[in-house]
Amino acid sequence: MTLADQPPAAALVFQTLLQHGPMSRAEIGRRTGLTPGAVTKVATPLMTDGWINEVGRPTAARTNGRPATLIAVRAERALFAGVKVTGEELIGVLADLTARPLSSRRVSLGSRDVGSVVLAIARLVDELRAAAGLEGADSLHGVGVTISGDVDSQLGMVQYTPFLNWRRVPLAELVESAVGTPTVIENDVRALTVAEQWFGAGAGLSTFALVTVGAGIGAGLSIGGRVVSGAHGVAGEVGHLPVSGVERVCTCGNTGCVEAVASTHAITEQARQATGDPGLTMDEAVRLAHTGDPAVRAVFAHAGHAVGLALACVANLIGPERIIISGEGVASYDLFADHIRQTFVDHAFGAAVDCDLVVRPLPFEEWARGGAAVAAQRVFVPAR
Numbered sequence: 028m029t030l031a032d033q034p035p036a037a038a039l040v041f042q043t044l045l046q047h048g049p050m051s052r053a054e055i056g057r058r059t060g061l062t063p064g065a066v067t068k069v070a071t072p073l074m075t076d077g078w079i080n081e082v083g084r085p086t087a088a089r090t091n092g093r094p095a096t097l098i099a100v101r102a103e104r105a106l107f108a109g110v111k112v113t114g115e116e117l118i119g120v121l122a123d124l125t126a127r128p129l130s131s132r133r134v135s136l137g138s139r140d141v142g143s144v145v146l147a148i149a150r151l152v153d154e155l156r157a158a159a160g161l162e163g164a165d166s167l168h169g170v171g172v173t174i175s176g177d178v179d180s181q182l183g184m185v186q187y188t189p190f191l192n193w194r195r196v197p198l199a200e201l202v203e204s205a206v207g208t209p210t211v212i213e214n215d216v217r218a219l220t221v222a223e224q225w226f227g228a229g230a231g232l233s234t235f236a237l238v239t240v241g242a243g244i245g246a247g248l249s250i251g252g253r254v255v256s257g258a259h260g261v262a263g264e265v266g267h268l269p270v271s272g273v274e275r276v277c278t279c280g281n282t283g284c285v286e287a288v289a290s291t292h293a294i295t296e297q298a299r300q301a302t303g304d305p306g307l308t309m310d311e312a313v314r315l316a317h318t319g320d321p322a323v324r325a326v327f328a329h330a331g332h333a334v335g336l337a338l339a340c341v342a343n344l345i346g347p348e349r350i351i352i353s354g355e356g357v358a359s360y361d362l363f364a365d366h367i368r369q370t371f372v373d374h375a376f377g378a379a380v381d382c383d384l385v386v387r388p389l390p391f392e393e394w395a396r397g398g399a400a401v402a403a404q405r406v407f408v409p410a411r
């Protein structure tokens with residue numbers, strides 16, 4: 028019997044243990060709404076199959092005066108590869124069932140055409156396996172590939188990804204054929220949000236948002252404990268909230284988008300205009316701003332204002348307990364932190380201002396780990 032053949036109650040019990048860690052049968056029942064008998068009924072085959080086991084008896088968890096036995100996911104039962112695809116490189120992580128990383132690796136992309144990238148992903152997965160000392164196809168249970176843009180994870184289809192300029196690419200199927208292992212795909216920010224919900228700054232929170240600032244600006248939304256995709260798969264596109272004025276055109280073709288003034292590319296372009304230096308790089312713009320150049324500082328201030336408006340929109344719409352700010356852009360966060368916070372405070376409505384803003388620099392390996400986490404969480408979902 029494979030996991031996908033298990034009854035829904037088994038999936039529920041397994042997911043609960045995966046997400047919240049070891050717990051007693053009584054606690055599983057409380058969290059899932061299953062009766063103690065139903066918990067035992069579904070736990071038994073999972074235990075026989077080696078997916079879960081009984082672990083120690085901490086004195087804190089007692090039932091009827093006796094220490095309760097805890098049930099935990101067996102991390103080593105299955106391994107997953109997570110791969111984040113950017114316009115320039117692949118970042119891969121091999122992880123166990125609890126998304127603990129066992130090996131990681133980065134490779135540059137020689138070409139952005141679909142066939143070359145799929146082959147590069149397959150090679151990277153092989154290298155990750157070799158680096159962790161694994162042999163044979165059976166040792167890998169699933170692959171999770173994450174990529175920016177409009178990604179339909181149910182269909183396994185990249186509808187559109189701007190940095191590679193792909194449209195309607197059935198990426199899950201292509202990678203699955205090349206690697207020989209079941210593959211899921213997900214929007215990269217949403218996968219990182221799954222990782223943050225599972226074992227990062229969103230752990231234990233019911234409603235939180237992750238906003239990433241960098242080459243693009245996006246958000247993952249966890250509402251009532253679920254990371255949402257929306258009816259059309261594009262929930263969380265805060266980079267295209269129309270709040271920034273009409274002076275600049277966004278990559279999407281519209282004006283007013285946050286991304287049109289606050290992405291790395293947009294900041295670089297505006298700094299070039301402000302200084303009259305057409306060859307200025309982002310690093311040089313950051314350096315000029317740090318030395319006090321007023322024109323370049325104004326560019327960062329403007330970007331910070333737009334991001335602050337976006338965060339206030341998120342807070343006013345979903346009322347998160349916390350907004351985590353991450354992405355490559357946080358490396359120069361000091362240059363717009365004050366503007367982000369002030370604008371957020373000015374525009375968050377009522378108690379929404381109590382939302383906690385947390386800055387988390389997360390390396391791309393963490394994003395790749397999000398891919399492995401998504402693959403691990405889909406272990407119960409039947410094949411497409």
Ligand SMILES: [Zn+2]
Nearest residue numbers: 267277279284
């Ligand atoms: Zn846009």
